[in-house]
Amino acid sequence: MTFSNNLCLAFVTVLAVGILISSQQVSSQGEGGAHAGSKGFSLPYMTSNVEEVSGKSFDYIVVGGGASGCPLVATLSQKYSLLLIERGGSPFNNPMISEATNFGLPLIQTDEFLSIAQRFVSEEGVMNLRGRVLGGSTAINNGFYSRASEDYVKKLGWDKKLVREAYEWIESKVVFQPNDLTEWQSIVKDSLVHAGGLPYKGFSLEHMPGTKVGGSIFDRNGKRHTAADLLAYGNLDRITVLLNATVKNVIFHNNGSGSKPEASGVKFIKSNGNGDQVYEVYLSRRKDTESRGDVILSAGALGSPQILLLSGIGPYEQLKHFNISPIVDATEVGKGIKDNPCFRLSLDSPKTPRSDITQVVGVTKDSQIIIQSAIGYITNNETTLKVAAKLAYPVSQGKLELKNIDPRQNPLVRFNYLFEEKDLDQCVRMGHLLEKIAQSNLIISYLGSEQNENAELSTEEELRELCKTDVQTYCHYHGGSSIGSVVDKDYKVYGVNRLRVLDGSTLPDAPGTNPMATLLMLGRYQGIKILDERDHNSFTCFPEHGGQYTTYSVPEM
Ligand SMILES: Cc1cc2nc3c(=O)[nH]c(=O)nc-3n(C[C@H](O)[C@H](O)[C@H](O)COP(=O)(O)OP(=O)(O)OC[C@H]3O[C@@H](n4cnc5c(N)ncnc54)[C@H](O)[C@@H]3O)c2cc1C
Ligand SMILES: *[C@@H]1O[C@H](CO)[C@@H](O)[C@H](O)[C@H]1NC(C)=O
Ligand SMILES: *[C@@H]1O[C@H](CO)[C@@H](O)[C@H](O)[C@H]1NC(C)=O
Ligand SMILES: *[C@@H]1O[C@H](CO)[C@@H](O)[C@H](O)[C@H]1NC(C)=O
Numbered sequence: 001m002t003f004s005n006n007l008c009l010a011f012v013t014v015l016a017v018g019i020l021i022s023s024q025q026v027s028s029q030g031e032g033g034a035h036a037g038s039k040g041f042s043l044p045y046m047t048s049n050v051e052e053v054s055g056k057s058f059d060y061i062v063v064g065g066g067a068s069g070c071p072l073v074a075t076l077s078q079k080y081s082l083l084l085i086e087r088g089g090s091p092f093n094n095p096m097i098s099e100a101t102n103f104g105l106p107l108i109q110t111d112e113f114l115s116i117a118q119r120f121v122s123e124e125g126v127m128n129l130r131g132r133v134l135g136g137s138t139a140i141n142n143g144f145y146s147r148a149s150e151d152y153v154k155k156l157g158w159d160k161k162l163v164r165e166a167y168e169w170i171e172s173k174v175v176f177q178p179n180d181l182t183e184w185q186s187i188v189k190d191s192l193v194h195a196g197g198l199p200y201k202g203f204s205l206e207h208m209p210g211t212k213v214g215g216s217i218f219d220r221n222g223k224r225h226t227a228a229d230l231l232a233y234g235n236l237d238r239i240t241v242l243l244n245a246t247v248k249n250v251i252f253h254n255n256g257s258g259s260k261p262e263a264s265g266v267k268f269i270k271s272n273g274n275g276d277q278v279y280e281v282y283l284s285r286r287k288d289t290e291s292r293g294d295v296i297l298s299a300g301a302l303g304s305p306q307i308l309l310l311s312g313i314g315p316y317e318q319l320k321h322f323n324i325s326p327i328v329d330a331t332e333v334g335k336g337i338k339d340n341p342c343f344r345l346s347l348d349s350p351k352t353p354r355s356d357i358t359q360v361v362g363v364t365k366d367s368q369i370i371i372q373s374a375i376g377y378i379t380n381n382e383t384t385l386k387v388a389a390k391l392a393y394p395v396s397q398g399k400l401e402l403k404n405i406d407p408r409q410n411p412l413v414r415f416n417y418l419f420e421e422k423d424l425d426q427c428v429r430m431g432h433l434l435e436k437i438a439q440s441n442l443i444i445s446y447l448g449s450e451q452n453e454n455a456e457l458s459t460e461e462e463l464r465e466l467c468k469t470d471v472q473t474y475c476h477y478h479g480g481s482s483i484g485s486v487v488d489k490d491y492k493v494y495g496v497n498r499l500r501v502l503d504g505s506t507l508p509d510a511p512g513t514n515p516m517a518t519l520l521m522l523g524r525y526q527g528i529k530i531l532d533e534r535d536h537n538s539f540t541c542f543p544e545h546g547g548q549y550t551t552y553s554v555p556e557m
Pocket of ligand 1: 063064065066067068069085086087088107129130131132133134135136137138140141142143144145146245246247248298299300301303304307358407474475476477502503504505513514515516517519
């Protein structure tokens with residue numbers, strides 16, 4: 001058994017999965033209007049041709065088609081026209097994304113500008129990953145789905161009932177209950193219960209202490225359902241998806257005058273071009289301002305703060321350094337970005353098992369530590385078994401800054417892992433617990449006789465050192481344009497009009513459990529809120545309609 005030194009090589013699991021809906025065959029990227037898949041699964045119009053979109057206007061422009069962006073677009077399309085701009089390509093008909101058996105391969109097949117997973121290395125040297133494809137990180141992740149606790153929902157000030165409805169909407173479309181556990185997940189489950197002392201709670205989508213089987217975005221046929229599947233549930237006539245286009249910055253009106261600058265569109269480049277040619281697209285300008293939509297950044301915890309900075313919203317000194325004309329001196333942009341430190345044990349196995357996604361989780365009684373396991377690829381034909389513990393609520397905070405003004409490159413990120421003593425103490429606890437579990441009889445006997453059953457457990461001092469030298473990531477980084485510091489409770493960016501951010505960058509604290517469920521939910525949730533808000537506005541603007549709700553704009557493109 002060794003403390004592994006490699007990255008966010010994730011948790012792969014081959015699932016035997018139960019179902020809430022049957023798996024659909026999704027049609028390929030089309031070039032001409034909504035089209036039906038082989039089993040009636042229709043997608044909105046998708047194009048990589050920037051000329052088709054350049055110069056046009058839409059009610060809403062959503063930047064980034066990830067966990068939050070896709071359900072947001074599907075929901076807003078009930079009433080408004082939308083452009084979704086995604087820097088990556090299509091996930092449909094790509095077996096590297098859809099097949100559970102390929103899980104983890106994209107994570108080791110990365111390149112600078114085009115691969116579906118983009119690597120980044122934090123300033124402290126920890127390797128990490130971002131999705132770069134429609135579906136975002138839901139197209140490359142372990143697929144483990146678990147709702148946030150009620151306490152978390154309360155803390156964020158979200159409407160409990162609407163949160164539940166939004167979770168259920170997501171779950172009815174892309175979330176599945178595993179039928180059977182894989183052999184490895186079953187062993188992990190029993191080890192968590194017996195060696196880890198975390199009582200078994202069965203299957204649940206709720207976050208709870210103990211050991212449970214969670215939901216998955218892989219169905220029982222081992223097919224992944226990404227956030228992009230949710231686009232099929234929108235009004236397809238009102239959605240345009242522009243792929244392989246990277247947004248550079250937001251365009252503002254009134255930027256020099258007395259009133260607040262107002263977002264009026266975005267500039268973008270081809271993701272695979274040389275970046276010289278810049279294109280623009282605009283928000284529809286309806287006569288009364290109440291009827292106008294927003295630019296919404298859903299580009300993830302790295303992407304959204306980066307676009308804000310490139311748009312002139314950020315600390316003045318930094319903007320000046322890169323010659324970016326300042327729109328708002330927003331000192332908080334990029335501050336408070338966090339990642340959950342992870343401590344991972346690689347288990348030496350005489351077998352080379354297939355990759356294995358995550359079905360099971362163990363959560364300590366105080367909810368501070370999350371333990372999961374997966375079998376990931378280390379090369380194209382070799383796997384490794386890993387058991388990993390994550391600190392659920394890190395207090396150490398980091399910082400994101402621009403490295404350069406190329407929107408296709410990663411910004412600089414420092415997470416300050418374990419900087420706060422409190423986090424380091426928890427990490428030592430994680431180490432003790434992990435060792436106990438990894439040395440349980442069940443795991444030892446699965447791995448075979450080469451394991452030393454009497455291996456010494458590490459001392460507290462050793463673990464403190466190992467925590468510092470071997471800290472890794474679960475890829476659950478969040479924050480950077482948080483609610484209360486960069487955006488208000490409606491996710492509107494302070495200091496400007498018609499610009500919102502909605503994704504993992506807005507979460508000031510981790511949901512504790514794995515974040516995907518909550519970020520998918522948030523896209524749906526806030527989409528409904530925006531629709532409601534605008535219905536309400538139309539009512540108050542036209543009281544003469546005698547209580548009848550008047551909705552604006554039957555959108556046309
Ligand atoms: C390897 C890995 C494994 C994980 N495993 C799990 C798991 O099992 N369970 C779980 O709950 N969570 C997991 N996560 C975390 C989860 O997937 C993310 O927290 C979640 O997807 C983040 O959602 P988001 O909407 O903030 O960003 P994303 O889903 O990352 O979406 C952001 C999108 O914006 C696009 N974009 C960025 N910049 C631009 C730009 N300038 N122009 C245009 N488009 C842009 C990106 O290409 C991307 O599609 C994992 C993450 C990774 C990387
Ligand atoms: C879009 O980008 C992906 C990923 O680089 C690539 O495979 C695909 O061919 C591109 N599509 C177009 C039309 O350029
Ligand atoms: C500021 O406004 C001017 C005039 O309306 C416009 O030309 C310029 O592009 C705007 N700048 C930004 C950063 O949006
Ligand atoms: C694994 O792949 C590499 C090249 O990718 C090859 O050289 C090696 O022989 C392969 N090993 C096995 C066991 O297939």
